[in-house]
Amino acid sequence: MSFPFAMRTRRVLIFCLFSVIAIVDCLIVQLHARPQVEAQCGEDVKLMCNVSSSQQMDVKVLSWVAFNRTLCEYERNRTEKEFHCETTKLKDDQTLTLKLNNVMPVNTGKYLCKVQSTGGVNSTATMVTIQECKGRSTASKNISHAECSFKGVYPSGSVHWFQGNTNLTNSSSTKEIKDQHGLYNIHSTLDVKGEHLHLQHYNCSLWIPSLRKYLSWQQPPLVEEVGSSVGSATVRLQTGLCMMIVRVMQDVL
Missing domain, CATH: 2.60.40.10 (Immunoglobulins)
Known part of the structure; x- marks a missing residue:
């Protein structure tokens, strides 16, 4: 009668073990970005996302995402009328910069920076706001x-x-x-x-x-x-x- 209980206990222990490993894995890679940016109407704004790790890692995916659309991707410099993307690589960290041109109220909202690497996965958000446009x-x-x-x-x-x-x-x-x-x-x-x-x-x-x-x-x-x-x-x-x-x-x- 104790056999099913032993099996359930084992499954719980295995699940907890994998959960701990996943949490530790995520903590290896860190993202740094400003949580909020308040822009002046019509100015250019730079959103910088920095990736660092306590261990050696390879970045597989690093991107800026907003409004259900991927705007920038790591090592894929991109220039459009509304924005520009640029990647900076140093020895211990990498930075993906999203430059918003001529910011208007339609550009306000949450911009999410995502990373997938051999050191784990992580994400962080920057909220872009505009105080006023005088017109x-x-x-x-x-x-x-x-x-x-x-x-x-x-x-x-x-x-x-x-x-x-x-x-x-x-x-x-x-x-x-x-x-x-x-x-x-x-x-x-x-x-x-x-x-x-x-x-x-x-x-x-x-x-x-x-x-x-x-x-x-x-x-x-x-x-x-x-x-x-x-x-x-x-x-x-x-x-x-x-x-x-x-x-x-x-x-x-």
Whole structure:
């Protein structure tokens, strides 16, 4: 009756023995990489993965993997528009470098470095993040509405409208589009009153909730609309431009 018990005990001991060997085998090869890299929008970023071992070993596979795709492989230097791979070999260790070009929000995420060698297997991860992308902004105002546009910004935000200390945000209409780079294009419109428009100052600001700060601020300048007598076309002229044309005409006459 004790025979089956003895067999089970033997199997458990064998399993534990192989588990210990596997753990020791994995510890022979070590990987070193920065756990987190915070990049500036549009800059180049280098991710370096260093392999070392307490014993002599041969690297069979060393790679950078991200988004279900192998980007770099050991001893296979590779150059593409988005990234570049480079291998450095020294006496006691090897380094695989992944250079990300013009980093955008779409490039943020976890990058995994993997190694398989005669000294064992191991992996480590680097998380790439971007704090913010300021992009560019424009603003305008006429007798019917004021507009603000924020292009190429990150993270996403909301447009706040003020006239003096009065918050007009709830009266505005805002649309947001995310492009292929993970950047946001945000356009907001606010209906305004035409009477004494030149005395009314409207401010629009882009609030980023995740950063708890305003990323950009605009005061829409006045754009006068002059109706054309031909058809229903409307010609927009800046006040300063009108004055310049009048002066030129006076000089000619």
